[in-house]
Amino acid sequence: MSGYPCIKDIYKIFLQVSSVRYSSLALSEVSPSPLSHDTVSRWLKSRCFRPKDLWRLVEPSIKLVAE
Numbered sequence: 001m002s003g004y005p006c007i008k009d010i011y012k013i014f015l016q017v018s019s020v021r022y023s024s025l026a027l028s029e030v031s032p033s034p035l036s037h038d039t040v041s042r043w044l045k046s047r048c049f050r051p052k053d054l055w056r057l058v059e060p061s062i063k064l065v066a067e
Contacts, residue, residue: 007035007043012057 014027024040 007040010035011040011043015054016058016061 010031010033011027014030015022018026023037024044025037027040028035028037
């Protein structure tokens with residue numbers, strides 16, 4: 001992950017709490033550390049995220065409750 005700040009953890013939290021906006025611009029606006037939307041976009045383009053990969057990252061934080 002050289003050349004990029006610790007975006008993975010920030011992005012993971014952003015996806016967990018964001019209910020509508022998932023863009024790099026939205027993340028750059030709410031990031032606790034200074035991130036430009038270009039930096040976020042370049043980081044996302046440098047990674048290959050499949051749905052199962054993202055699920056593996058967030059699954060421990062999700063409580064599945066049967067109603």
